[in-house]
Amino acid sequence: MSDLWMDAGLSTADALSVTKKRSRARCRSGGATSTEVADPDRCRVRLQFGESGCGGIVVSGDTDCVIRVARQLSLTRRQAEILVDEAIGLRESLPEVLDTLRDGITTRWQLQVILSRTALVPYESSITPTLDAEIAATLRSKKGSWTRARLRDEVDRLVIRHDPDLVRERRKEALDNRGMWAHTLDDGTAELTGVMAAENVRIAVKAVRVLADSVCKHDGRTVGQRNSDAMFALLTGTVFECLCDREDCTAEVPEPDAVVAAVRSEVVIHVVTDQATLNGAPWIGWVDGHGVISDEHVRDLATRPDATITPVTPARTAPTGVAAETSSSDVVVIFPGSQPSDPYRPTTACADFVRIRDGYCTEPGCEKSAFSCDLDHVTECDRQRPTRGGLTSSENLNAKCRFGHLHKTFGDWVDLQYRDDDGRLVTEYVTPEGYRIRGDAETLEDLFPNLRRIRFEQPAQAPPTPRVITGDDTPPPNNRTAAKHARRRAESARNQRERELREQADEPAPF
Numbered sequence: 001m002s003d004l005w006m007d008a009g010l011s012t013a014d015a016l017s018v019t020k021k022r023s024r025a026r027c028r029s030g031g032a033t034s035t036e037v038a039d040p041d042r043c044r045v046r047l048q049f050g051e052s053g054c055g056g057i058v059v060s061g062d063t064d065c066v067i068r069v070a071r072q073l074s075l076t077r078r079q080a081e082i083l084v085d086e087a088i089g090l091r092e093s094l095p096e097v098l099d100t101l102r103d104g105i106t107t108r109w110q111l112q113v114i115l116s117r118t119a120l121v122p123y124e125s126s127i128t129p130t131l132d133a134e135i136a137a138t139l140r141s142k143k144g145s146w147t148r149a150r151l152r153d154e155v156d157r158l159v160i161r162h163d164p165d166l167v168r169e170r171r172k173e174a175l176d177n178r179g180m181w182a183h184t185l186d187d188g189t190a191e192l193t194g195v196m197a198a199e200n201v202r203i204a205v206k207a208v209r210v211l212a213d214s215v216c217k218h219d220g221r222t223v224g225q226r227n228s229d230a231m232f233a234l235l236t237g238t239v240f241e242c243l244c245d246r247e248d249c250t251a252e253v254p255e256p257d258a259v260v261a262a263v264r265s266e267v268v269i270h271v272v273t274d275q276a277t278l279n280g281a282p283w284i285g286w287v288d289g290h291g292v293i294s295d296e297h298v299r300d301l302a303t304r305p306d307a308t309i310t311p312v313t314p315a316r317t318a319p320t321g322v323a324a325e326t327s328s329s330d331v332v333v334i335f336p337g338s339q340p341s342d343p344y345r346p347t348t349a350c351a352d353f354v355r356i357r358d359g360y361c362t363e364p365g366c367e368k369s370a371f372s373c374d375l376d377h378v379t380e381c382d383r384q385r386p387t388r389g390g391l392t393s394s395e396n397l398n399a400k401c402r403f404g405h406l407h408k409t410f411g412d413w414v415d416l417q418y419r420d421d422d423g424r425l426v427t428e429y430v431t432p433e434g435y436r437i438r439g440d441a442e443t444l445e446d447l448f449p450n451l452r453r454i455r456f457e458q459p460a461q462a463p464p465t466p467r468v469i470t471g472d473d474t475p476p477p478n479n480r481t482a483a484k485h486a487r488r489r490a491e492s493a494r495n496q497r498e499r500e501l502r503e504q505a506d507e508p509a510p511f
Contacts, residue, residue, distance in 0.1 A: 089115055093123050096136035105139055113148055117155040120170050127162040134158050144426070144441035145364035149291060153359075156292035157284055157447055164282050167294045192231075198290040199269050199301060211240055211259045216251040218244035234260065270371055272356050273298045274448060278309070286359065286447060288371050312356060313454060314349035320459060337456035338392035344381055346392050350456035351375055354397045357451050359444040362427055363404040364437060370399035376408060378417040378427075394456040395419075398427065415439070423452060 070080035090098040090111060097114055100106040114135060121128055138154060139146075146154075160167050175197065183191040196204075212223070212230035219226070219242050233240035234256045242251035273285035277295050285298035301307060313319075314335055321334040337350045346354070355370040375397050381390035390396065398417060400408060408415065412432040420426050424446075427439030445451045 086112065086115060093121075093128055094118065094132045094135070096132045097139070100136055100139045109148075110139075110146060110151060113151050114155055117152055118159060120166060121159060121163065125163070131158055131162055142441040144438040146441050147360065147365060147367045149360055149367045150440060150442060153286065153292045153447065154442065160284050160292065160294055164294060168296050171294060171297060198287060198293075202269050202289060207234060207259055211254070211256065214240075214251060214253045215242040216244055216246075216249050218246055218249070219251070220244070269301075270356070271298065271301055272359075272444060272448060274450060275311075278302055284447065286444060288359075288369050292447070312349075312353055312451070314347070317349065320457070323455075332453050332455050334455045334457050336459055337394060338458045340459075343392060343458060346375060346397060347456070350392070350394055350397070353451075353454060353456060354394055355399055357394070357425075357443055357445055358399040360399070360440070361401040361404060362398045362439055363400060364429065364439055366401055366404060368401040373399035373401050374405040376400045376405050378415055391458040393458050394454075395425075 066077060066080045066084050069075065069084060070077050073080070073083075075083070086108075087098075090101075094114065097106075097111065101108070101111055118131065118135075121131065135155060135158060138158075174195075178195045178197075180192070180194045183193065185191055194204075208227055208231045211234060212226035215221075215226065221229070221243060230240055232238070237256055240253055240256065242249055242253055244251070270288035271285055271293075272288075273295075274281070274283060277283045277285060277298055280299075282295050284295065285293045285301075287293055287301075302309060313333070317335060319333045319335050323332045323334060335347075335349065337346055339345045339347055354375055355373070358370040358373075360366065360370055361368040361373050376399075377390050377392065378396050378398055379390045381392070396417065407413065414430050416426075416428045416430065418426055425443055429437045429439060431437070
């Protein structure tokens with residue numbers, strides 16, 4: 001954050017621009033460093049013998065390289081080893097992805113995510129060059145914010161598409177190696193680790209948190225301490241109690257068995273996939289809170305006795321219209337977006353669709369699940385003057401975490417959501433000074449393109465009758481919504497004028 005304020009004479013918007021440029025410059029420098037570190041001529045094997053010619057040591061080029069990097073950059077040998085291993089792995093397997101670091105498009109942590117998700121692909125595999133090229137092309141073409149979760153999902157999608165058999169084998173191997181381990185720590189504590197299917201972990205974690213959160217607000221334990229005690233109670237069937245020591249304690253702590261039974265009936269794990277994948281076609285699925293999974297995993301989940309398969313579109317509601325996209329021949333099917341009794345509130349189907357489409361919170365950098373987020377009207381709904389916009393439709397709704405939603409409502413920022421010339425959903429966040437920050441680089445529409453063919457729109461209806469309150473003590477009207485609408489119209493007009501120029505410039509994506 002020091003970059004923002006080291007130039008005291010800059011405006012906030014200019015400081016943000018400088019920070020972005022400096023971040024890219026550091027990435028370019030990091031790319032050059034990685035290229036030099038991974039130079040094969042520097043990682044050759046060297047032999048050094050004692051004076052007598054008998055015995056001696058073998059010093060590899062890797063070791064020598066690690067020592068050079070550690071001393072030059074003031075790193076520990078372990079830190080230098082990690083840097084060298086990353087650089088060599090990128091140089092040998094993903095050279096085009098490494099070039100994105102040199103060009104200031106990606107950062108080191110992003111390359112670490114990519115390396116970890118492509119580690120299961122053998123270096124000598126025939127798909128490695130193609131995978132490298134596609135990941136690099138994605139990073140260069142998609143502008144916006146890449147969180148760890150979205151980048152992980154994108155790389156996993158490409159890996160599964162090119163070698164689904166390898167992913168299936170790795171999943172089977174991982175499940176075969178599931179188990180439970182205990183590790184003794186210092187000071188009389190120990191660590192318990194369990195490896196199981198991702199969906200089972202979700203259920204287990206939910207059960208622990210339900211029991212841990214049943215205490216009253218006066219319980220003095222931290223969240224971690226309560227979770228630990230609740231986990232032990234669930235595993236052993238012992239009593240879990242509130243430790244507030246108050247006679248008027250209001251906690252209603254359930255029995256562990258009751259918690260498990262309740263969680264079993266109330267925990268919902270959202271899985272998104274195409275119907276063709278359920279029918280046996282090779283593709284992918286997406287699990288809320290976990291990420292991309294293989295088609296075999298999808299079908300395993302679908303056959304669970306507690307699984308409920310629900311279509312994304314409302315099965316009992318006829319579409320209100322069918323339209324063709326201007327930039328595509330694909331047909332878009334339109335369904336009702338708002339409840340008949342309250343035009344402000346989306347229908348259940350519309351709300352579920354928006355959360356499925358977004359996958360995560362749309363705030364740049366936030367990885368909170370969309371299913372745990374609020375739904376926000378991007379263009380504020382003006383109940384007094386509905387003609388200003390802010391309709392309840394899937395194109396005007398997105399998922400925001402509670403903090404992001406409150407900041408949007410009571411802050412001076414505005415956000416925009418529109419479709420570009422390719423039909424992709426784009427979000428932008430505009431600071432009070434007018435500086436624009438791109439939102440997420442992709443949504444689940446990129447994983448499941450059929451989602452682009454679905455819309456939920458608010459049916460035409462008469463505007464509500466305004467409620468007018470008069471009197472001597474009537475407070476002055478709040479013009480926050482009107483001011484935001486005015487700013488939004490100005491930003492939309494400027495966005496329309498500058499979009500073509502910005503796309504032609506083809507600037508690297510912000511981080």
